Amino acid sequence: MKSHTIFDWSRAARTGIPEVVFAEHKPLDMLLDIINSHIEEAKPLLVTRLSPKQINALEDLPVNIDTLARTASYLAEDPVNAPKLAIVSAGTSDAPIAREAYVCARFFGLDAFLIQDVGVAGLWRLEKHLPTLQEMPLVIAVAGMEGALFSVLGGLLHAPIIAVPTSVGYGVSQGGEAALSSALASCAPGVLTVNIDNGFGASAAAAKILLHAKSNED
Amino acid sequence: MKSHTIFDWSRAARTGIPEVVFAEHKPLDMLLDIINSHIEEAKPLLVTRLSPKQINALEDLPVNIDTLARTASYLAEDPVNAPKLAIVSAGTSDAPIAREAYVCARFFGLDAFLIQDVGVAGLWRLEKHLPTLQEMPLVIAVAGMEGALFSVLGGLLHAPIIAVPTSVGYGVSQGGEAALSSALASCAPGVLTVNIDNGFGASAAAAKILLHAKSNED
Amino acid sequence: MKSHTIFDWSRAARTGIPEVVFAEHKPLDMLLDIINSHIEEAKPLLVTRLSPKQINALEDLPVNIDTLARTASYLAEDPVNAPKLAIVSAGTSDAPIAREAYVCARFFGLDAFLIQDVGVAGLWRLEKHLPTLQEMPLVIAVAGMEGALFSVLGGLLHAPIIAVPTSVGYGVSQGGEAALSSALASCAPGVLTVNIDNGFGASAAAAKILLHAKSNED
């Protein structure tokens, strides 16, 4: 039996988000098929959650690989005159997910930038970034452990916050459940949540908010 | 010992969301103190999660009570020229939470409206509302049980979706955990989640997105 | 001490389902013993959940190996004039379990076929298969993540649905719990559930329904 993967060329037109391929669980030949067909059609593509082994296999292809973010992109253009998006992360261990959100957001056309290592254990490190953050239309916050950063930002900023709990932690925070429930139970209004480690999802929603929601209001 | 509740008159200025009082767990005298002080100062107020007993105690006050939404509002103005917000709910049992989101959204200044009883068990009931929903900048979806509505809307609409899982259900869906995990694990990009039964939180985030995020972009 | 595995030659006569050997946790020599004894007796056999290492060890035996489904079959006949069974899966990552269900169903004597990549994030991909699905006496649905496919099919089709949640996912859907609770809590009547990743179990039940239940009714 031969099973074809159905590419969804008209997806962007339908939902406003270009299809991003999730590489986890995908066999290598299926992954290469997908990438090569986009190269042949000269269509933009972003692949996320690449394993080190998958990354090695893509080395000779004309794609842009980000090892920390575990992504590969093809024909991604740099955003011009795009809405700004701040991506704030708590600890060095949250860097890969913050970076995934950053790469996805720029692929979706947002002028994203990173503010890192500003966890709640040292609130003074966050302080100097507050003036910048107060100007943002939207903030993505990335944190593992107990996820206190979500409520702290929610209590200080006008902007809505998209919380990305990460699976960084051990004991009761192993797998990200503690950070997830902190995001959902946050006492600060305006905190929205995506699944654990879902940097892609946070940026997809950010793009829908900053690109779609705006144009539909007018 | 006498413990004073500290009212936070400048809150709206700081976070863009007027303080909404959560009535659950609050003794009746504390609740009446809060409401009366707002009436004296002629300041707008919204109270949520009122118990039937608390609602009875407010009957003689000049507040606007919504029994289904379990809310009381004071000096709420009707939104004019405000961004639209669709609040879609799955079953009749989700009505109280959808209504809480509706009352809060209008209190925050959004032109919110309700589309109810369009659960996934009968997709044809949702179909006729799709043209309207395709025009919306943002959609709040309210569903209990297995919460399939979140992914269905996320897969059909351009708008970002704020999912409100409800505690409606029994067995594995008791308390809302099944609907919550459906929202978080949704395969459709652009679905954001708030805590179970948190209609207020969904509308607070909607207000931050549609009122704040927009103005900051310009 | 020598422990003999007791082969259950008369099992098919008792429960209507020929014994299928579950290879996981089984040492290689025990597995080879089982297969060789069936070859000596020329009795049909199906082995499921083979590891890559076990599959390598079977290479020289006269069995039919399906790498994606992780199965090996011996003396399986192609079903003739058999009831039809549609096996519908949501994403490419659900393919191995859908394929296990397919191989098992055909081994049990059903005319099974696969419809793949029709997840809820793109409902239009499912649409074109609806006329075919409306004709089916029974449908197996295979989905991970949030498992919204189960309710969508249950709401659209006359046929009973056997839901197979898969362990595909991460964060709250890791291990398949989110998809499982979506199947159990489905608001659409007629959705029945088997254990996570249990493609075999779904097809065994399908065979009992389509072969046994029918004959007993007459």
Added chain:
Amino acid sequence: MKSHTIFDWSRAARTGIPEVVFAEHKPLDMLLDIINSHIEEAKPLLVTRLSPKQINALEDLPVNIDTLARTASYLAEDPVNAPKLAIVSAGTSDAPIAREAYVCARFFGLDAFLIQDVGVAGLWRLEKHLPTLQEMPLVIAVAGMEGALFSVLGGLLHAPIIAVPTSVGYGVSQGGEAALSSALASCAPGVLTVNIDNGFGASAAAAKILLHAKSNED
């Protein structure tokens, strides 16, 4: 604001199952509205999960109330020449759910009957019913506590089993989780599961299997 419940008069035509109203969480006036509109239209109706208080309020209506099953039916006809369905329950505490399944199954047009108090703690009580059960096209098994009945029936019978775990129990079996996982993890092939206490769902699936699946095969 006045919210109308949308009645789904054509539902039976679409999914093969007449709409059954789930009374839990529904306010009394909404419930009476639904029942009265069916009486006016002379359309059959079944209401499940009635509370004692709701049952009292229905006393003067021309409906058929079953206190143990917590159901009210209107214009239900007795099945003639219908497929048989055995509903087997483990303990006296499982009786309400078994009875709900029985009332629903007969409303859907099946010749259902009950075999009760045949739990695994006394296998000899089950023994005398085995000849009858061996003739059935399908069996619904209702059990709480540890739910061992599901596997025992699955290992003894040709018929597929629909397992209904009940919330009967305490400690680790409180709420029905232990019985549910026994049903899902059953080592006997052909066991399918519905949500805890979902007697209605088991009978809806049984009706789809015995009435729809059969006719579609021919």
Added chain:
Amino acid sequence: MKSHTIFDWSRAARTGIPEVVFAEHKPLDMLLDIINSHIEEAKPLLVTRLSPKQINALEDLPVNIDTLARTASYLAEDPVNAPKLAIVSAGTSDAPIAREAYVCARFFGLDAFLIQDVGVAGLWRLEKHLPTLQEMPLVIAVAGMEGALFSVLGGLLHAPIIAVPTSVGYGVSQGGEAALSSALASCAPGVLTVNIDNGFGASAAAAKILLHAKSNED
């Protein structure tokens, strides 16, 4: 059979903490026996977790009742020249547990005082108390919901923090699990945790630290 409760008169000598009676689950006559025997012996006593019904029954006894803290004390002396202990709480709903901690701490001989309503949703409310808190040898922090207060205090103060998660919340924070895991997973060093709602336990440990640990060091 007559079962005597064994009073443990020498307990304070052994562990440094006078016995405090936990009233929950205790029948009224047993409770009255305990209190009366202390009155007869003129021995100090503290009772915690009194129900409203139990409180009513104690009205005519020469004990000091605190309705908010749900405590009754007998022969409690006011601490003189005692170590200071700050008890900080996040929201008005945490007041009963903060008050229980306050009453217990003073009964154990500490100069405890309360700082309330300084939750993370409004960090500026906490700010003005920081100079006082920086002087404290030990701080008890009481918070429900997502419990972000624990990490914020741990990151700002020299003092060790004893976190008391409260069962205040709904959805994922119902029962206090979210606040508990935030306390345990806190990224700020020096945060120690007691069981949910265990105001007594926090103060007992505080007394051991400030009274015992100090004297043993010298």
Added chain:
Amino acid sequence: MKSHTIFDWSRAARTGIPEVVFAEHKPLDMLLDIINSHIEEAKPLLVTRLSPKQINALEDLPVNIDTLARTASYLAEDPVNAPKLAIVSAGTSDAPIAREAYVCARFFGLDAFLIQDVGVAGLWRLEKHLPTLQEMPLVIAVAGMEGALFSVLGGLLHAPIIAVPTSVGYGVSQGGEAALSSALASCAPGVLTVNIDNGFGASAAAAKILLHAKSNED
């Protein structure tokens, strides 16, 4: 720093159970120290939960290794005139734990024997062993998956049953939780439970019951 392991030579005298060394988590040099010191003192020893790597390292020592049970024993004597103990297991995957229980029981001085592959999916396989089992003073039952065997034996036999849930399974039975809750929630009186995979613990309790309890009664 050098940390000595304290051997507890007089343990058997105190609790009636000779010390059995649990090899998991133990570094190889610590394990060899323990074994060699027993060889030097000519004292009986049993080691359980050996990894394949640890087993390799013991190859040249004068100990008796059982690869399936993952045990090594030294100076174990064969029981003479000892109480009988039946160890019954459900599936071939439960064999390692059943074998661990067997080796431990014989080391403790019981005349243990194994009955294997008699799971509930085929009750007829258990049937022929019932006369033997009815004669036993005590039965250990070993089962994973849904653990229905515990209740079936408890309902059929006079003997008390010690249930050993195993971690064999996937989906809801992964890790053994489903089998454990079946054991604890069993509707059959006389079923006692030990931790998942704890074959050693079951036999230690069996030895205490059959050797100690008996002698103390007289």
Added chain:
Amino acid sequence: MKSHTIFDWSRAARTGIPEVVFAEHKPLDMLLDIINSHIEEAKPLLVTRLSPKQINALEDLPVNIDTLARTASYLAEDPVNAPKLAIVSAGTSDAPIAREAYVCARFFGLDAFLIQDVGVAGLWRLEKHLPTLQEMPLVIAVAGMEGALFSVLGGLLHAPIIAVPTSVGYGVSQGGEAALSSALASCAPGVLTVNIDNGFGASAAAAKILLHAKSNED
């Protein structure tokens, strides 16, 4: 429909344990039927888990009611020359379950006695009972909260321990899960566990061990 409860007069002969009726979930008329039929047949009976309301309804019947244990017995004889059984409980809140175990054990023919209020928070209270406990063939231990008593007794005594975790506690110990896992994970060999609050089950197993196991060994 009239559903008869099937009384199992020959149960004692089959499993060695006379049937004990579990009153929870049972309607009052069914309960009275069961008791009256035993009175008519002059057959011994024990009913457990009676609610206060059920107890009131039994007041005029010739049964022996124990309010603390929540039991009613009929024709229970006092054990003569029976094996001794110590039932040890940790706190005053564990008394109802300890008492249930006591009443059941005596009904089954054991010379049971209670040692209460000997929890681990005050080990010196346990100390004086150790000489008695060292003589026992078997000990039932009843504890809630963290259940440390199980391991302490298991480490000190020759006798096997049957642990009964109780649902006494709050926060992480609410419902008894913490005490249950302490029992199962006990580092002391010879600790066996029953379901939370299952005093009946502990005594049923004790009776099987002390009455049956002994006779079968000879």
Added chain:
Amino acid sequence: MKSHTIFDWSRAARTGIPEVVFAEHKPLDMLLDIINSHIEEAKPLLVTRLSPKQINALEDLPVNIDTLARTASYLAEDPVNAPKLAIVSAGTSDAPIAREAYVCARFFGLDAFLIQDVGVAGLWRLEKHLPTLQEMPLVIAVAGMEGALFSVLGGLLHAPIIAVPTSVGYGVSQGGEAALSSALASCAPGVLTVNIDNGFGASAAAAKILLHAKSNED
């Protein structure tokens, strides 16, 4: 993009605890950067949770490696005239976490020492250390499995106890949840808890208590 890790040179001044680097999840080059910058600045440093691979990479650096504790320290001075701290552990498998606590405590300036292998299964092994422990101002207790040691020490000692549950165990105690809930639910007052395996956190809190709390009291 190049992301710099921000070193927090003034941290000790702010919170009283020098920054300790948590090596888990950190890439090797980031780890070496951190260590080398401290060596260049001649600033004390402690690194915890090193993997075997990371330890190998540090071999040529002038740091002090403890393989059991999985730590590397630089410029750690031996404490002089420092408060004493007893670290008590239950089993040999708890040794790595006890050792991590020991290394951290000495780095923070406490005169820590270890008492090992005194688990509750053999209370007599703990007995001989009681006179020493009774003199301590504070005790850290390290235990996995069921964690009974926490309550036993809490019931015997004047000193407050910091409980460190370890992830040692299997079945219900796998991952440390059973030991954690035993610590939190302890019936002995004065037991405080940190996250599972958090030896560092226990010692950081101990340092805050013994060094900071004391000085602030005076």
